[in-house]
Amino acid sequence: MSATAVPDTLAEIRDAFLETPESDRLLLLLEFADELPPVSDEVASHPEMCERVAECQSPVYIYVEVVDDIVTMHATAPAEAPTTRGFASILAQGLTGLTSDEVLAIPDDYPQSIGLTKAVSPLRIGGMTGMLMRAKKQVSQKR
Amino acid sequence: MTIELDSSSPKFAEYAEPGRLVTTQWLAERLGTPGLVVVESDEDVLLYETGHIPGAVKIDWHTELNDPVVRDYVDGEGFAALLGRKGISRDDTVVIYGDKNNWWAAYALWVFSLFGHEDVRLLDGGRDRWIAEGRETTRETPAPAPTDYPVVERDDTAIRAYKEDVLAHLGKPLIDVRSPEEYSGERTTAPAYPDEGALRAGHIPTAQSVPWGKAVAEDGGFKSRAELEAIYRDGAGLKDGDEVVAYCRIGERSSHTWFVLKHLLGFENVRNYDGSWTEWGSAVRVPIVTGAEPGSV
Numbered sequence: 073m074s075a076t077a078v079p080d081t082l083a084e085i086r087d088a089f090l091e092t093p094e095s096d097r098l099l100l101l102l103e104f105a106d107e108l109p110p111v112s113d114e115v116a117s118h119p120e121m122c123e124r125v126a127e128c129q130s131p132v133y134i135y136v137e138v139v140d141d142i143v144t145m146h147a148t149a150p151a152e153a154p155t156t157r158g159f160a161s162i163l164a165q166g167l168t169g170l171t172s173d174e175v176l177a178i179p180d181d182y183p184q185s186i187g188l189t190k191a192v193s194p195l196r197i198g199g200m201t202g203m204l205m206r207a208k209k210q211v212s213q214k215r
Numbered sequence: 216m217t218i219e220l221d222s223s224s225p226k227f228a229e230y231a232e233p234g235r236l237v238t239t240q241w242l243a244e245r246l247g248t249p250g251l252v253v254v255e256s257d258e259d260v261l262l263y264e265t266g267h268i269p270g271a272v273k274i275d276w277h278t279e280l281n282d283p284v285v286r287d288y289v290d291g292e293g294f295a296a297l298l299g300r301k302g303i304s305r306d307d308t309v310v311i312y313g314d315k316n317n318w319w320a321a322y323a324l325w326v327f328s329l330f331g332h333e334d335v336r337l338l339d340g341g342r343d344r345w346i347a348e349g350r351e352t353t354r355e356t357p358a359p360a361p362t363d364y365p366v367v368e369r370d371d372t373a374i375r376a377y378k379e380d381v382l383a384h385l386g387k388p389l390i391d392v393r394s395p396e397e398y399s400g401e402r403t404t405a406p407a408y409p410d411e412g413a414l415r416a417g418h419i420p421t422a423q424s425v426p427w428g429k430a431v432a433e434d435g436g437f438k439s440r441a442e443l444e445a446i447y448r449d450g451a452g453l454k455d456g457d458e459v460v461a462y463c464r465i466g467e468r469s470s471h472t473w474f475v476l477k478h479l480l481g482f483e484n485v486r487n488y489d490g491s492w493t494e495w496g497s498a499v500r501v502p503i504v505t506g507a508e509p510g511s512v
Contacts, residue, residue, distance in 0.1 A: 102264045152314060154261040192260050193277035 076179040082166035089186045097191050104165075105158035108147065122148070123206055132156045134203060136167075136210040143175050143211055144168050147203075155192060159183070159200035167207060172215040176208055217250035217334070218308040224339075229440035231481025235474075236339045236437065237310055239348055246270055252303045252359075255342065256323040257314040266352035268312070268345060272301045272359060276319050276467070280326050286490075288369065294330050295366040302359025305332070305367075312338035312345065316431045322470040325487055329369045337474065339436040347435075374473070376460045376486040378494055381419065382501065385512045388453055389422035390461040392472045393492065397464070398424040400505035413496030417505040419462070420512050423451040427468040430475045443480055453482065462488035462495070 078086065085104075092100050122133035132149040145167040147160035167175055179185070183200035220234035221241040227233040245251055246269060253271040255263045263273040274280065279297055282289055289297060303309060309332065313320035317337055327335045338345070346352065371377075376384065396402045400417035418424070429446050432438045438446075447453050459482055461469040466489030473487040488495075495501055504510030 098261055098264055102261055105261060105265070151265070152262065153259055154265045155259050158261060191278065195277065196260060 075177065077174070077177045078179060078182065078185075079166065079170055079174050079177075081169075082162075082178065082182060085162055085166060086182070086186045089188060092187075094187070094191060097188055101158040101188065101192070102154060104161040105154040107165075108149070108157045108161040109164065110148075122146075123210065132160055132199075132203065134160065134163075134207055134210070136207050136214065138172055138211055138214040141171050141215060143170050143172060145207055155196060156199060159203055162186075163200070163203055163207060172211050175211045178204065178208065180205065217306055218245065218248060226436075226439055227339075230479040231440075232478045235336050235478040237336050238339055239345050239350060242268070242310060242338055243350055250304075250306075251308050251310065252301070254301070254303075254309055254311045254320075254323065255313055256311055256319045257342070258319050259314060262314055262342070264354065264356075266354055269351055269353045269355070270357050271312075272303075272357060274301065274311075274323055276322055276326075280323065288326055288329065291330065291366045291368045294326075294369070295364045298332075298364040299362050302357075302362055303364060304362045305365055307334070309335045310338055311335065312341050314342050316343070316428070316435055316471070317341040318427075318467050318471050321474045322467045325374065325470040325473055328374055329371060330367050331370060341435065344435050374477070374486055376462075376488040378488075378490050378498060378501070380486070381460055381462070381488050381495070384458070384460050385420065385502070388451070388457050388459045389419055390447075390451060390453075390459060390469075390472060390476075391418045391422040391424050392427040392461055392463045392469045393418075393424075394426055395424060395507070397492065398422075399507050400503075413464075413493050415496045415503055417496075417503040418509075419495060420502050420504045420510045422462075422509060424507075424509075425451050425472070427463065427471045430472065437475065437479060440479065443475060447476065447480060457482065458484040458486075460486050460488050462491040464492045465489070466491050 089097055122135045135146040137144040145164045147164050149156040149160050183197050189197050221237040224238055227236050253268055254274050255267050255271045256274050260275050311320040311323050324335050391398050398418045461472045463469040469487050473485055476482045476485045
């Protein structure tokens with residue numbers, strides 16, 4: 073098992089949360105939820121390509137591509153599940169553009185490190201952990 | 216009661232306590248009325264922030280109604296501090312609404328009832344109906360003037376059941392409101408829900424299976440009294456005078472059923488077992504039945 077390292081984008085996102093007063097962190101998560109990019113036409117027209125994240129309470133699907141060892145993560149979640157959308161948005165922004173090794177080196181407890189556990193509850197943060205684990209598994213299978 | 220009841224709905228008039236529900240129209244006409252506080256309570260902790268009924272305050276079940284350490288609700292001081300922050304007075308009319316057909320709204324209402332807050336109502340149809348009707352929402356968070364809500368000791372005796380109470384209750388009516396798969400023991404969690412931890416699967420002996428959603432009409436509101444009577448009396452065999460305990464996985468879906476039995480059908484002695492399957496399914500040597508039949512004690 074290689075050493076873990078937090079890639080730059082995820083580190084910046086973590087620091088942005090930690091530098092935000094606890095009372096405003098949900099609003100920052102809302103910004104991420106609002107930014108979740110639509111899935112590509114190819115993925116949208118082939119829902120079977122996506123994997124359902126069972127650890128999340130709301131329906132969220134992820135699809136990870138690895139092309140020339142560069143990872144792109146797609147995710148989709150409904151508007152009425154903004155917490156899940158926020159988590160998916162953070163990971164999609166943080167993973168996309170990394171090499172497969174960099175993705176696999178992301179610490180599994182990254183979701184616990186961004187200062188949201190108290191604001192959203194440990195149970196809900198577990199959904200983000202599930203999403204990260206599934207994304208890493210897809211990368212290891214597809215590279 | 217500071218705000219008049221909603222007498223506009225023939226459906227409500229049939230219920231045991233017609234005043235426990237309000238229509239979206241009734242609420243829209245009264246937003247901003249002194250003595251009326253609107254509370255949103257959702258499963259998704261961020262949903263309120265995406266847009267809510269103007270003036271509504273948010274109460275989150277996980278981070279605000281639960282004790283942060285012990286598996287319990289906040290105590291009298293905690294509840295007083297919470298409602299004081301939200302600008303709610305003891306004699307205010309509180310209308311709660313939320314996502315998922317008011318699961319969490321009903322849960323919040325039940326917790327308010329543990330503290331004896333008298334006038335607390337649900338918005339029929341919940342958040343989804345308000346939005347589907349194209350009514351106004353806002354991302355603006357109100358900053359209500361803090362109130363001096365009194366410290367009232369929580370009374371768990373009347374509407375809350377502990378595991379020991381359920382053991383003593385065995386032989387009297389129990390309603391299991393989880394999915395059929397959870398009831399039969401095929402799985403310990405609701406389909407498509409995260410595993411909150413139960414070591415064994417099945418149901419409490421003699422419990423009748425009545426999934427919570429059976430109380431919800433196609434339009435997202437509560438079914439009519441006649442439809443509810445058919446489900447809980449004819450179907451599940453409840454009779455006048457019965458003592459009933461409802462349970463689910465963590466007590467939220469059963470709050471919804473508790474509301475139906477207590478306030479819409481008028482059963483006087485209904486308790487919610489909030490420990491529910493996450494406690495019972497992990498407890499040592501409590502009786503469990505698997506399969507589709509209720510089983511015996």
